[in-house]
Amino acid sequence: MxxxxxxxxxxxPFRRLSFADASGLSALLPRSGASVALVTPxxxxxxxxxxxxxxxxxxxxxxxxxxxxxxxxxxxCFPGWQQDLETMARDLGCLGIRLLPNYHGYQLxxxxxxxxxxxxxxxxxxxxxxxxxxxxxxxxxxxxxxxVPVDDVRFLLRELPRGRYVLSNVxxxxxxxxxxxxxxxxxxxxxxxxxxxxxxxxxxxxxLGSERVLYGSGAPLQYPExxxxxxxxxxxxxxxxxxxxxxNARRVFGLGG
Amino acid sequence: xxxxxxAHLDLGPNEVVSDMLDQGLVDITAISSLxxxxxxxxxxxxxxxxxxxxxxxxxxxxxxxxxxxxPRLGEPGVTELERCLSGGMRGVKLWISxxxxxxxxxxxxxxxxxxxxxxxxxxxxxxxxxxxxxxxxEHVRNLARRFPRVSFVLAHFGGEWETGAKAxxxxxxxxxxxxxxxAEMDMVxxxxxxxxxxxxxxxxxxxxxxxxxxKIAGAxxxxxxxxxxxxxxxxxxxxx
Numbered sequence: 001m002x003x004x005x006x007x008x009x010x011x012x013p014f015r016r017l018s019f020a021d022a023s024g025l026s027a028l029l030p031r032s033g034a035s036v037a038l039v040t041p042x043x044x045x046x047x048x049x050x051x052x053x054x055x056x057x058x059x060x061x062x063x064x065x066x067x068x069x070x071x072x073x074x075x076x077c078f079p080g081w082q083q084d085l086e087t088m089a090r091d092l093g094c095l096g097i098r099l100l101p102n103y104h105g106y107q108l109x110x111x112x113x114x115x116x117x118x119x120x121x122x123x124x125x126x127x128x129x130x131x132x133x134x135x136x137x138x139x140x141x142x143x144x145x146x147x148v149p150v151d152d153v154r155f156l157l158r159e160l161p162r163g164r165y166v167l168s169n170v171x172x173x174x175x176x177x178x179x180x181x182x183x184x185x186x187x188x189x190x191x192x193x194x195x196x197x198x199x200x201x202x203x204x205x206x207x208l209g210s211e212r213v214l215y216g217s218g219a220p221l222q223y224p225e226x227x228x229x230x231x232x233x234x235x236x237x238x239x240x241x242x243x244x245x246x247x248n249a250r251r252v253f254g255l256g257g
Numbered sequence: 258x259x260x261x262x263x264a265h266l267d268l269g270p271n272e273v274v275s276d277m278l279d280q281g282l283v284d285i286t287a288i289s290s291l292x293x294x295x296x297x298x299x300x301x302x303x304x305x306x307x308x309x310x311x312x313x314x315x316x317x318x319x320x321x322x323x324x325x326x327x328p329r330l331g332e333p334g335v336t337e338l339e340r341c342l343s344g345g346m347r348g349v350k351l352w353i354s355x356x357x358x359x360x361x362x363x364x365x366x367x368x369x370x371x372x373x374x375x376x377x378x379x380x381x382x383x384x385x386x387x388x389x390x391x392x393x394x395e396h397v398r399n400l401a402r403r404f405p406r407v408s409f410v411l412a413h414f415g416g417e418w419e420t421g422a423k424a425x426x427x428x429x430x431x432x433x434x435x436x437x438x439x440a441e442m443d444m445v446x447x448x449x450x451x452x453x454x455x456x457x458x459x460x461x462x463x464x465x466x467x468x469x470x471x472k473i474a475g476a477x478x479x480x481x482x483x484x485x486x487x488x489x490x491x492x493x494x495x496x497x
Contacts, residue, residue, distance in 0.1 A: 015419065018443050031475070135439060137383040138417050144384045195438040196465055199273060219442070223475030226440035229467035 003249035004034040004224070006168055006191045006216025009057050009068075010042035014140050019220035023062030032217055032224035036246075037068050038095060038253060042221075044073035045103040045133055051084040054092055069255075071096045071128060075104040076116035085116075089123045095253045096166065098128040101152070102145050108152035114159060121163035126187075126252055129153060131170040132194075134221070150177050157181035157188065164252055166214065169194045172204065182208065189252050192244075193218040193227045201234040210240035214249050258484075259283045259470075260491035263377060263412055263436040263460030266290040266308050273463050278316055282466055284488070285497065287377070288312055289323035289350035295388070296354055297327050299337060306341050313345065321495060322346035323377055327354040328361040335364045342372040347495060351378040357392040358399035366404045375494060376400075376409045377434075381416030394424035401431040408494060413437030413462055418444040422451035429456075432494065435472055435486065436460030445476035445486075454478075458494070459487045 007029070011020045019028040020042075029037050043053035050073040057063065058070060072088035074081050074097055088094040097120045101108050108129070120127050132147045139145060157165065157178070164187040167175065175182070175190050182188045190208060192201065193216035204213055215231050217224035231244050250256065261283045264274050267290045277283045290308040293301030302325055309322045324341030326349050327334050338349060349369050351357055357378045369376055378397040381387060394415035401409040411433045415421020418439065425431045433452055435445060436459075449457055461469045473483055491497065 016443065134441075136385050137381065138439070138441075139384040141384060195440075196468055199270075199276070199465070201465075218440075221442060222440045223442055223472055225475035226468045226471030229471040229474065230465055233467040 001036070001246050002032060002034045002215065003246040003255065004029065004032060004037040004217045004219065005166065005214040005249045005253070006193045007037040007039045007068075007219050008042045008221055009039050009060065012042055012221060013046060017220060021062055022057070022060035022064065022068065025220060026062055026064050026067060028219050028224060029067065032219070032228045034217070034224075036066065036255065038071050038249070039068045040071040040073060040098050044098065045100050048075075048078060050074055050078070051087060054088055054094065058092060069253075070094045071098050073098040073100060074116055075100075075106070076112035077104065077106050081116065082119060085119060085123070089125060094125070095255070096126045096128045098130055098168070100130045100133070102148050103133065108148065109155040113156065117156065117160050117163070121160070124254070126164035126166050128166045128168050129156075129170075130168050131174060133169065135195075150174050153178060154181050157185050161185040163187075165189070166191055166252060168216065169218070171195060172200045175204070176207075179207065182212070187252065188212065189214045189248060191216040192230070193222060196227065196230045201230055202236055205234075205236050205240055210236065210243045211248055213244045214252065215245045258488040260459065260488045260497070261286040261461050261466075262410060262458040262491050263434045263462045264288050265463055266312065267292045267305065268463055277461075277466055278319060285319050285321060285491070287321040287323055287348060289325050289348075289377070291325060291352065293325075293327075295352065295390070296329065297325065299330055299333050302327060302330070302334065302337050306337065306346070309346065310344060321348065323348035323350045325350045325352070326365050328359060328365060329354055331361070332364075335368055338365055338368050342368065342374050346374070348375040348377055351376060353379060353388050353391045355390050357396040358403070362400060363403070366400070366407055370404060370407050374407075376407055377412060378409055379412045380421065381413075382420045383416065394421040398424045398428050398431060401428050405430055408432065410434050410458060413460070414439070414444060414448060418448060422448045425456070426451045432456045432458050432490070434458045434460035436462035436464065436469060438464055440468060440472045440475075442475075445472050446478065449476075449478065449482065454482050454485055455490055457486050458491050
């Protein structure tokens with residue numbers, strides 16, 4: 001059973017995008033065979049009020065539970081974030097909380113960020129660190145958003161090692177740079193949808209262990225087939241593939257089954 | 258059948274390319290070596306191109322050799338290109354030594370035209386800023402218009418793919434390859450709509466082969482069109 005640990009819903013403001021709404025995602029997910037997708041509204045990167053973005057996604061008439069399960073997002077510099085986080089976790093069923101420091105204008109080493117991460121962990125949810133939303137080379141001319149600095153992630157993982165983390169939209173080079181910290185924390189997983197280079201999945205499994213790799217598609221921003229074929233065709237065992245394609249996500253996001 | 262129209266030696270581990278060939282994952286690969294980096298000396302060019310000759314011998318009939326060229330080298334660089342093409346190479350690789358439409362490129366293009374060689378040209382449009390002599394797709398298009406009897410390949414969609422596709426749209430001798438690290442939804446369909454299916458070639462640029470194949474598998478195209486991208490167009494272009 002395939003779990004897509006990195007799917008999105010909504011329009012990307014900078015270009016025309018197919019499959020952008022919930023019904024589009026519903027049509028897209030069977031192409032990768034995903035029976036569950038952990039879905040973040042794209043609007044959380046752009047709205048001030050992330051809660052409203054999550055609510056909007058869940059009100060989309062095409063939203064399908066249990067095929068789609070929501071991932072929330074919180075900006076710790078936005079007033080009332082604690083209450084919004086509670087709402088996302090307890091009322092809206094969000095299974096993880098995404099941090100987008102460079103879209104929301106804070107650093108992971110800031111006190112506000114540490115307070116948010118502590119609270120998410122207290123709620124028993126994984127923190128999804130979003131290194132980027134797209135390749136830095138391809139941003140809008142007037143609205144470039146740099147990637148989250150690896151050193152900021154390093155600081156956070158060292159400062160708060162107890163809890164679950166997912167590194168999302170992260171390059172393998174960044175994962176390698178963070179290797180000591182990934183070994184330090186209670187649970188940290190690499191979601192591998194962002195440009196997995198040649199042969200590196202095998203290398204990742206050797207280095208991290210397959211239990212720390214999550215299949216994510218990046219759909220609909222990316223073709224879901226791209227990351228899926230990387231996993232399916234990797235020279236790793238069937239057990240490793242099963243963990244990457246679903247087993248690990250079930251554990252990290254508490255899906256059971 | 259798969260033809261990889263864009264791969265390199267000496268740009269990271271060469272096993273990325275040899276694995277694809279040894280395991281039969283690709284049937285034919287267009288290969289250039291990038292020894293010497295952005296501004297190779299004549300000696301470095303010769304070593305780069307000799308490395309490609311070595312691979313042509315190692316994989317007979319499966320490697321389309323592309324000669325690396327540095328337009329700054331003048332006549333000696335032209336002579337080096339003549340050596341490569343007369344030795345059986347099928348193409349020329351332009352990277353970032355000069356902009357693609359720099360007049361110093363022209364003598365090399367005249368050699369390519371005489372030999373019937375294909376020219377693979379790098380281009381990107383980076384919000385983060387292009388390198389000093391890194392072409393945008395428009396530079397490659399300008400060159401292609403100057404040499405209408407030469408077939409050009411715009412590398413990796415031209416970088417930012419909407420820009421690349423529009424730049425290539427009205428230039429019939431400019432093909433576009435689908436290599437590179439982006440697998441963004443709609444990019445292949447958009448390219449096909451803009452330039453026509455017959456000018457789209459599959460490539461990896463040493464990225465994960467299956468990731469690159471995923472773009473083609475994911476694009477909403479007919480099976481016949483997928484086959485044209487994966488090998489048919491390359492077979493026609495290179496007379497395979």
